[in-house]
Amino acid sequence: MTLFHETQVTRGYRKDAVEPGLFTRLLARIGYGKPEAHQLRAARDRSHGIAVSFDFVAPHLIHDRRIYVVEGQSRPLFGLVSKIAGPALSIVSVGDFASAERAIKGFGYEKALLVLDIDTLGTTTQAVEALIAFRKRSPDTPVVIGSGSFARHDFSMARGVIADASVRLPCDCVSVALAIESAVGNSAMRFRAA
Numbered sequence: 001m002t003l004f005h006e007t008q009v010t011r012g013y014r015k016d017a018v019e020p021g022l023f024t025r026l027l028a029r030i031g032y033g034k035p036e037a038h039q040l041r042a043a044r045d046r047s048h049g050i051a052v053s054f055d056f057v058a059p060h061l062i063h064d065r066r067i068y069v070v071e072g073q074s075r076p077l078f079g080l081v082s083k084i085a086g087p088a089l090s091i092v093s094v095g096d097f098a099s100a101e102r103a104i105k106g107f108g109y110e111k112a113l114l115v116l117d118i119d120t121l122g123t124t125t126q127a128v129e130a131l132i133a134f135r136k137r138s139p140d141t142p143v144v145i146g147s148g149s150f151a152r153h154d155f156s157m158a159r160g161v162i163a164d165a166s167v168r169l170p171c172d173c174v175s176v177a178l179a180i181e182s183a184v185g186n187s188a189m190r191f192r193a194a
Helices: 022-029 037-044 076-084 097-106 124-137 173-193
Strands: 066-070 090-094 112-117 143-147 165-168
Touching: 066 076, 066 097, 076 090, 076 112, 076 173, 090 097, 097 112, 097 124, 112 173, 124 143, 143 173, 165 173
Parallel strands: 066 090, 066 112, 112 143, 143 165
Antiparallel strands: none
């Protein structure tokens, strides 16, 4: 018997077992058994109310926050944020940055979170100036920025002058969830460091 060709049926084989693949055979060689079909079905079934990590943003980070999403006409960020940030107080899609800032100011800059596609703000210089001015007026509001021109996601505080986390667009739910959690954490760390 070779690694890539199995000529006989193993002892634990059952009719409902998953056919062995390369990975399964490798695990069997080092002492791990082959997973049964019911084990794989249970791993895929999320009806038990347990979420896999990064499927949702941690509820304690956003349950009392209003999330404002600013983006262009296609609204992919709003759809992603809506999927992952259900426990938030509210999730609102606004047409432009000025409207989002007015809405945040209307609640006294308290417990808001801004998710922004900076490509909608015009040139890079205009976007940076607008975000610097916003951060001066509302330093405790976590900001997540997204752009198609970013080389990669950045969940660190490297762009801390303008944002707490950034994502390269287009992105997926996991990236947005990580960015939101990182932004809330990075924002809190900025205040502890100050």
